[in-house]
Amino acid sequence: MTTKKTLKLTPGKMIYHNADFIDSDVGRPIRILSEFMGPNQIFAQEGIKNTIVFFGSARTLPMSEIKKRLKNCKNKKEAMRLKRLSLVAEYYDAAHELGAKLGRWANKQHKGFALMTGGGPGIMEAGNRGANDVGTSSIGLNIKLPFEQHPNPYIDDELNLQFRYFFIRKYWFMKMARALVVFPGGFGTLDEMFELLTLIQTKKYGDRMPVVIYGGKYWNKIINWDYLADTGMIDKEDLKLFHICDTVEDAYNIITTALEKTME
Template identity: 45%
Template sequence: MSEEILNEDDARIKEKLEQKSWNEIKSNDSWAIFKIMSEFVNGYEKMGRIGPCVSIFGSARTKTDDPFYKLAEEVAFKISKAGYGVITGGGPGIMEAGNKGAHLGGGISVGLNIELPFEQHFNPYIDHDKNVQFDYFFVRKVMFVKYSQGFVVMPGGFGTLDELFEAITLIQTKKIGKFPIILVGTDFWSGLIDWVKNVLLEKYKNVSPDDMNLIKIVDTADEVVEVLDTFYKKYNLKPNF
């Protein structure tokens, strides 16, 4: 990590620890509320016109020649052909693969992008009127959850895990409907799921056995579509597109 980044991090830490006057708090924090509100309004208006889609999560660092990039593209393609729209984080890697597959499949291709100092930029496979920009992670996550009719989770890092456990927690606590959560890649996810079963469930009883039923692990695009279709047939629902 460069000295410049270290100095920037140090400055941000010091800024947070400094005692601020009430006037500074009012001028900075209070006015930030309006920017947050504007992001919610913009997101609701755009996504309300688009309607619910299937969210595809995964790493921004995945290269185009990676097997998981190819698999994410195939998953999105087949999801689109089955009538579902696709939402991704709008950036490179797995997100790009998801939007590319949806684009090639003739389906809805939505990108919810976030302003970051590295890795993140819009990919070229998002529909021109379905490109939504955010500064705040929590606003973006609300849009993902509110307008998702299923979650497909490809291999990724901390951000992907954050999105995965956010979806699980909201379903577990009944804050949203019990939409499918599909993990793609048995080899990648089996260690995490074993830890959840052996440590969280069996050893410490921090989750319930029923919570494990919220997750499906698959390895192919056809299995992803099958899980989604089975869910919608069970409730006599149809894809939106």
């Protein structure tokens, strides 16, 4: 049996300045409203109007880092983990390269573009790193988790946001998104990708935007896209909501061509 925590308010002090109140159950609506409204002010101040969003695993490491760690690794369990990660290491480097290429393109548009990720390590770090390399605004929407997630060092200080609630964080992923790239990932990446595809499919998201699913040899093993259509679970037309790409150049061309058409 748990006992309810008693709130202690400081006499004469504004209730909204009381940390115990804000962190309590009754303070939840205020926390939600803060996460919903606060980023809007920050993005407006920084001139951010459009984003290109990268999704992908927090666990992915570049091959150079995996080789470095394996060289000095004496723990068999850790060595096995690193060898498994080597199967997808190429995607870190691809995300880094694509982030830089899209960043250079965005810099020429003068349309308030930024590259946005979930703010953590892995693919998120790679995307932010690419944008940071070329001076493009680099946003990280971090989430409070019991493991894995910590802000990567390539996010602009003023655009390093911390969230408590997944659903508000997802709202901000979509709010200014003009393109999406989904790199290999696990449950979190699948969740984000399918929610966004559902919003586009059901026309809840107003603008049709380019969606690139990067890494056919990964995604085609874990999702049988054609079978979804063959069994009537989705329409054949729904397979046109996204593009599966295996090269940085193809992903870049699909995204920039689509975005440039919308700006004509």
